[in-house]
Amino acid sequence: MATSTGQRGLRLDDQLCFALYAATNSVVRAYRPLLGEVGLTYPQYLVMLALWQDGVTAVHDLAARLQLTSSAITPLVDRLEAAGFVTRARASDRRVVLVALTEAGRLLEERVATAQQAVVCRTGLGDRDLADLRQELRDLADRVAATGTARGDATG
Template sequence: MSQSNRLALEDQLCFALYAATNAIVRTYRPMLADLGLTYPQYLVMIVLWQGGTCTVNDIADRLCLPPSAISPLLDRLEQAGLVQRSRDPSDRRTVLVSATPAGAKLEAGAAQAQANVVCRTKMAPAEFAGLRSTLHQLMTQLSEDPSQGAEPALNPSPAGAAPA
Protein backbone atom coordinates (compact mmCIF):
# COMPACT_ATOMS: atom_id res chain seq x y z
CA MET A 1 0.00 0.00 0.00
CA SER A 2 1.42 3.38 -0.92
CA GLN A 3 2.16 5.97 1.72
CA SER A 4 -0.50 8.36 0.33
CA ASN A 5 -3.27 5.72 0.67
CA ARG A 6 -2.47 4.60 4.21
CA LEU A 7 -4.60 5.66 7.11
CA ALA A 8 -2.52 7.87 9.35
CA LEU A 9 -3.84 8.76 12.79
CA GLU A 10 -2.42 12.29 12.64
CA ASP A 11 -4.37 12.89 9.40
CA GLN A 12 -7.75 12.00 10.92
CA LEU A 13 -10.11 14.86 11.77
CA CYS A 14 -12.06 12.50 14.03
CA PHE A 15 -8.95 11.81 16.12
CA ALA A 16 -7.98 15.48 16.32
CA LEU A 17 -11.49 16.31 17.58
CA TYR A 18 -11.46 13.37 19.99
CA ALA A 19 -8.06 14.27 21.44
CA ALA A 20 -8.93 17.97 21.68
CA THR A 21 -12.21 17.15 23.42
CA ASN A 22 -10.39 14.96 25.93
CA ALA A 23 -7.87 17.74 26.58
CA ILE A 24 -10.65 20.29 27.12
CA VAL A 25 -12.54 18.00 29.51
CA ARG A 26 -9.33 17.24 31.46
CA THR A 27 -8.75 20.99 31.76
CA TYR A 28 -12.28 21.58 33.08
CA ARG A 29 -12.33 18.56 35.42
CA PRO A 30 -10.54 19.98 38.50
CA MET A 31 -12.34 23.32 38.33
CA LEU A 32 -15.73 21.66 37.97
CA ALA A 33 -14.89 19.20 40.75
CA ASP A 34 -14.48 22.22 43.03
CA LEU A 35 -18.07 23.11 42.12
CA GLY A 36 -19.28 19.54 42.65
CA LEU A 37 -20.01 19.02 38.95
CA THR A 38 -18.89 16.60 36.31
CA TYR A 39 -18.44 17.89 32.77
CA PRO A 40 -21.77 16.44 31.52
CA GLN A 41 -23.56 17.92 34.56
CA TYR A 42 -21.93 21.27 33.79
CA LEU A 43 -23.41 21.16 30.28
CA VAL A 44 -26.88 20.47 31.69
CA MET A 45 -26.51 23.36 34.11
CA ILE A 46 -25.43 25.69 31.29
CA VAL A 47 -28.65 24.87 29.45
CA LEU A 48 -30.66 25.70 32.60
CA TRP A 49 -28.70 28.89 33.38
CA GLN A 50 -29.20 30.06 29.82
CA GLY A 51 -32.79 29.01 29.28
CA GLY A 52 -34.36 28.87 32.71
CA THR A 53 -36.87 26.10 33.21
CA CYS A 54 -36.65 23.53 30.40
CA THR A 55 -38.18 20.20 29.56
CA VAL A 56 -36.00 17.09 29.61
CA ASN A 57 -36.42 16.90 25.83
CA ASP A 58 -35.28 20.52 25.44
CA ILE A 59 -32.13 19.76 27.44
CA ALA A 60 -31.47 16.62 25.40
CA ASP A 61 -31.97 18.50 22.13
CA ARG A 62 -29.64 21.32 23.17
CA LEU A 63 -26.93 18.83 24.15
CA CYS A 64 -27.46 16.62 21.06
CA LEU A 65 -28.19 13.63 23.29
CA PRO A 66 -31.13 11.26 23.66
CA PRO A 67 -33.44 12.03 26.61
CA SER A 68 -32.46 8.72 28.20
CA ALA A 69 -28.89 10.03 28.55
CA ILE A 70 -30.13 13.12 30.42
CA SER A 71 -32.14 11.33 33.11
CA PRO A 72 -29.16 9.90 35.05
CA LEU A 73 -27.48 13.33 35.00
CA LEU A 74 -30.65 14.93 36.33
CA ASP A 75 -30.94 12.24 39.01
CA ARG A 76 -27.47 13.09 40.35
CA LEU A 77 -28.01 16.85 40.04
CA GLU A 78 -31.32 16.56 41.88
CA GLN A 79 -29.74 14.43 44.63
CA ALA A 80 -27.09 17.16 45.01
CA GLY A 81 -29.83 19.77 45.39
CA LEU A 82 -28.83 21.64 42.22
CA VAL A 83 -31.94 21.04 40.10
CA GLN A 84 -35.57 20.29 40.70
CA ARG A 85 -37.99 18.44 38.48
CA SER A 86 -41.73 18.94 38.33
CA ARG A 87 -44.62 18.01 36.10
CA ASP A 88 -45.88 20.60 33.65
CA PRO A 89 -49.34 21.59 34.96
CA SER A 90 -50.65 21.90 31.38
CA ASP A 91 -49.28 18.49 30.32
CA ARG A 92 -48.56 16.03 33.13
CA ARG A 93 -46.49 13.87 30.73
CA THR A 94 -43.89 16.62 30.44
CA VAL A 95 -41.16 16.95 33.06
CA LEU A 96 -39.83 20.46 33.72
CA VAL A 97 -36.34 20.99 35.08
CA SER A 98 -35.02 24.12 36.73
CA ALA A 99 -31.95 25.12 38.72
CA THR A 100 -32.46 25.44 42.46
CA PRO A 101 -31.04 28.48 44.27
CA ALA A 102 -27.98 26.32 45.11
CA GLY A 103 -27.63 25.40 41.43
CA ALA A 104 -27.99 29.04 40.37
CA LYS A 105 -25.17 30.02 42.77
CA LEU A 106 -22.75 27.79 40.84
CA GLU A 107 -23.06 29.85 37.67
CA ALA A 108 -20.42 32.41 38.67
CA GLY A 109 -17.88 29.68 39.49
CA ALA A 110 -18.68 27.88 36.25
CA ALA A 111 -18.20 31.11 34.30
CA GLN A 112 -14.78 31.50 35.90
CA ALA A 113 -13.87 27.91 35.00
CA GLN A 114 -14.94 28.55 31.40
CA ALA A 115 -12.85 31.74 31.26
CA ASN A 116 -9.85 29.82 32.63
CA VAL A 117 -10.21 27.15 29.94
CA VAL A 118 -10.47 29.78 27.20
CA CYS A 119 -7.31 31.39 28.57
CA ARG A 120 -5.53 28.02 28.62
CA THR A 121 -6.15 27.62 24.88
CA LYS A 122 -3.88 30.64 24.29
CA MET A 123 -6.04 31.51 21.28
CA ALA A 124 -6.85 35.08 20.27
CA PRO A 125 -10.56 35.89 20.69
CA ALA A 126 -11.14 35.98 16.91
CA GLU A 127 -9.31 32.67 16.44
CA PHE A 128 -11.31 31.08 19.27
CA ALA A 129 -14.61 32.36 17.84
CA GLY A 130 -13.65 31.16 14.36
CA LEU A 131 -12.84 27.66 15.59
CA ARG A 132 -16.09 27.48 17.53
CA SER A 133 -18.03 28.67 14.47
CA THR A 134 -16.33 26.11 12.23
CA LEU A 135 -17.13 23.31 14.70
CA HIS A 136 -20.79 24.38 14.92
CA GLN A 137 -20.94 24.40 11.12
CA LEU A 138 -19.36 20.93 10.99
CA MET A 139 -21.86 19.64 13.55
CA THR A 140 -24.75 21.07 11.53
CA GLN A 141 -23.50 19.60 8.27
CA LEU A 142 -22.96 16.16 9.78
CA SER A 143 -26.41 16.25 11.39
CA GLU A 144 -28.20 16.92 8.11
CA ASP A 145 -30.24 14.10 6.64
CA PRO A 146 -28.05 12.61 3.89
CA SER A 147 -31.16 11.67 1.89
CA GLN A 148 -31.91 15.39 1.43
CA GLY A 149 -28.76 16.11 -0.54
CA ALA A 150 -26.09 14.55 -2.64
CA GLU A 151 -24.43 11.47 -1.24
CA PRO A 152 -20.81 11.99 -0.25
CA ALA A 153 -18.29 10.43 -2.59
CA LEU A 154 -17.00 7.09 -1.40
CA ASN A 155 -13.86 7.10 -3.54
CA PRO A 156 -10.53 7.93 -1.98
CA SER A 157 -9.75 11.56 -1.30
CA PRO A 158 -7.83 13.38 -3.98
CA ALA A 159 -4.25 14.24 -3.16
CA GLY A 160 -4.10 16.95 -0.55
CA ALA A 161 -7.68 16.50 0.67
CA ALA A 162 -8.08 16.23 4.40
CA PRO A 163 -9.27 12.84 5.71
CA ALA A 164 -12.10 12.87 8.23
Protein backbone atom coordinates in the same frame (compact mmCIF):
# COMPACT_ATOMS: atom_id res chain seq x y z
CA MET B 1 8.22 -2.69 12.74
CA ALA B 2 6.19 -2.16 9.58
CA THR B 3 5.55 1.36 8.33
CA SER B 4 2.95 0.46 5.75
CA THR B 5 0.17 2.99 5.39
CA GLY B 6 -2.28 0.32 4.24
CA GLN B 7 -4.19 0.09 1.01
CA ARG B 8 -5.96 3.41 1.43
CA GLY B 9 -3.14 5.27 3.11
CA LEU B 10 -5.10 5.69 6.33
CA ARG B 11 -2.98 7.42 8.92
CA LEU B 12 -4.12 8.34 12.41
CA ASP B 13 -2.36 11.69 12.25
CA ASP B 14 -4.29 12.60 9.09
CA GLN B 15 -7.74 11.94 10.56
CA LEU B 16 -10.07 14.84 11.34
CA CYS B 17 -11.99 12.62 13.75
CA PHE B 18 -8.85 11.95 15.79
CA ALA B 19 -7.87 15.62 15.91
CA LEU B 20 -11.38 16.47 17.17
CA TYR B 21 -11.28 13.59 19.66
CA ALA B 22 -7.87 14.61 21.03
CA ALA B 23 -8.87 18.27 21.31
CA THR B 24 -12.13 17.36 23.07
CA ASN B 25 -10.32 15.10 25.53
CA SER B 26 -7.79 17.83 26.31
CA VAL B 27 -10.49 20.41 26.98
CA VAL B 28 -12.55 18.03 29.12
CA ARG B 29 -9.43 17.07 31.12
CA ALA B 30 -8.74 20.77 31.72
CA TYR B 31 -12.29 21.26 33.03
CA ARG B 32 -12.43 18.12 35.19
CA PRO B 33 -10.51 19.29 38.30
CA LEU B 34 -11.98 22.79 38.18
CA LEU B 35 -15.55 21.50 37.96
CA GLY B 36 -14.80 18.87 40.59
CA GLU B 37 -14.12 21.70 43.05
CA VAL B 38 -17.75 22.82 42.72
CA GLY B 39 -19.22 19.32 42.60
CA LEU B 40 -19.92 18.96 38.88
CA THR B 41 -18.87 16.52 36.21
CA TYR B 42 -18.37 17.80 32.67
CA PRO B 43 -21.72 16.39 31.39
CA GLN B 44 -23.49 17.93 34.41
CA TYR B 45 -21.78 21.23 33.57
CA LEU B 46 -23.31 21.11 30.08
CA VAL B 47 -26.78 20.60 31.58
CA MET B 48 -26.22 23.52 33.95
CA LEU B 49 -25.01 25.74 31.08
CA ALA B 50 -28.23 25.07 29.19
CA LEU B 51 -30.32 25.84 32.28
CA TRP B 52 -28.39 29.03 33.09
CA GLN B 53 -28.95 30.20 29.53
CA ASP B 54 -32.47 28.96 28.86
CA GLY B 55 -34.12 28.78 32.29
CA VAL B 56 -36.76 26.17 33.12
CA THR B 57 -36.59 23.49 30.44
CA ALA B 58 -38.40 20.24 29.70
CA VAL B 59 -36.18 17.16 29.88
CA HIS B 60 -36.83 16.31 26.22
CA ASP B 61 -35.89 19.88 25.17
CA LEU B 62 -32.76 19.73 27.32
CA ALA B 63 -31.80 16.47 25.63
CA ALA B 64 -32.33 17.98 22.18
CA ARG B 65 -30.34 21.09 23.13
CA LEU B 66 -27.39 18.94 24.23
CA GLN B 67 -27.81 16.52 21.33
CA LEU B 68 -28.41 13.60 23.69
CA THR B 69 -31.31 11.26 24.37
CA SER B 70 -33.73 11.85 27.24
CA SER B 71 -32.47 8.63 28.79
CA ALA B 72 -28.94 10.08 28.84
CA ILE B 73 -30.12 13.33 30.46
CA THR B 74 -32.18 11.70 33.22
CA PRO B 75 -29.24 10.35 35.30
CA LEU B 76 -27.47 13.70 34.99
CA VAL B 77 -30.55 15.52 36.25
CA ASP B 78 -30.94 12.89 39.02
CA ARG B 79 -27.45 13.69 40.33
CA LEU B 80 -27.91 17.45 39.95
CA GLU B 81 -31.17 17.21 41.88
CA ALA B 82 -29.52 15.11 44.62
CA ALA B 83 -26.79 17.77 44.88
CA GLY B 84 -29.46 20.45 45.32
CA PHE B 85 -28.72 22.34 42.08
CA VAL B 86 -32.00 21.62 40.24
CA THR B 87 -35.57 20.54 40.88
CA ARG B 88 -38.00 18.62 38.69
CA ALA B 89 -41.73 19.03 38.36
CA ARG B 90 -44.40 17.71 36.04
CA ALA B 91 -45.93 20.19 33.63
CA SER B 92 -49.70 20.42 33.08
CA ASP B 93 -49.08 17.74 30.45
CA ARG B 94 -48.06 14.99 32.89
CA ARG B 95 -45.76 13.43 30.29
CA VAL B 96 -43.49 16.51 30.41
CA VAL B 97 -40.92 16.88 33.19
CA LEU B 98 -39.56 20.38 33.73
CA VAL B 99 -36.11 21.02 35.16
CA ALA B 100 -35.46 24.26 37.04
CA LEU B 101 -32.48 25.71 38.86
CA THR B 102 -32.55 26.03 42.62
CA GLU B 103 -31.01 29.03 44.34
CA ALA B 104 -27.86 26.94 44.90
CA GLY B 105 -27.83 26.12 41.19
CA ARG B 106 -28.14 29.78 40.24
CA LEU B 107 -25.34 30.76 42.64
CA LEU B 108 -23.09 28.08 41.17
CA GLU B 109 -22.93 29.93 37.84
CA GLU B 110 -20.52 32.56 39.14
CA ARG B 111 -18.15 29.95 40.57
CA VAL B 112 -18.23 27.94 37.34
CA ALA B 113 -17.53 31.06 35.26
CA THR B 114 -14.11 31.21 36.91
CA ALA B 115 -13.38 27.63 35.83
CA GLN B 116 -14.54 28.37 32.30
CA GLN B 117 -12.25 31.40 32.06
CA ALA B 118 -9.30 29.33 33.28
CA VAL B 119 -9.87 26.79 30.50
CA VAL B 120 -10.24 29.55 27.90
CA CYS B 121 -6.89 30.97 29.03
CA ARG B 122 -5.30 27.54 28.64
CA THR B 123 -6.29 27.45 24.97
CA GLY B 124 -4.07 30.43 24.23
CA LEU B 125 -6.71 31.72 21.80
CA GLY B 126 -8.05 35.25 21.73
CA ASP B 127 -11.74 36.11 21.68
CA ARG B 128 -11.94 36.39 17.87
CA ASP B 129 -10.04 33.13 17.29
CA LEU B 130 -12.26 31.30 19.80
CA ALA B 131 -15.41 32.67 18.14
CA ASP B 132 -14.14 31.65 14.70
CA LEU B 133 -13.21 28.15 15.89
CA ARG B 134 -16.61 27.63 17.53
CA GLN B 135 -18.37 28.73 14.35
CA GLU B 136 -16.23 26.48 12.15
CA LEU B 137 -16.99 23.50 14.40
CA ARG B 138 -20.74 24.28 14.39
CA ASP B 139 -20.69 24.59 10.61
CA LEU B 140 -18.79 21.30 10.32
CA ALA B 141 -21.29 19.52 12.57
CA ASP B 142 -24.19 20.95 10.57
CA ARG B 143 -22.66 19.89 7.24
CA VAL B 144 -21.94 16.35 8.45
CA ALA B 145 -25.43 16.02 9.94
CA ALA B 146 -27.06 17.37 6.78
CA THR B 147 -25.07 15.01 4.57
CA GLY B 148 -26.02 12.01 6.72
CA THR B 149 -29.68 13.05 6.68
CA ALA B 150 -29.70 13.60 2.94
CA ARG B 151 -28.31 10.12 2.36
CA GLY B 152 -30.58 8.52 4.92
CA ASP B 153 -27.65 7.32 6.98
CA ALA B 154 -24.57 8.60 8.75
CA THR B 155 -22.09 6.11 7.34
CA GLY B 156 -20.95 8.23 4.41
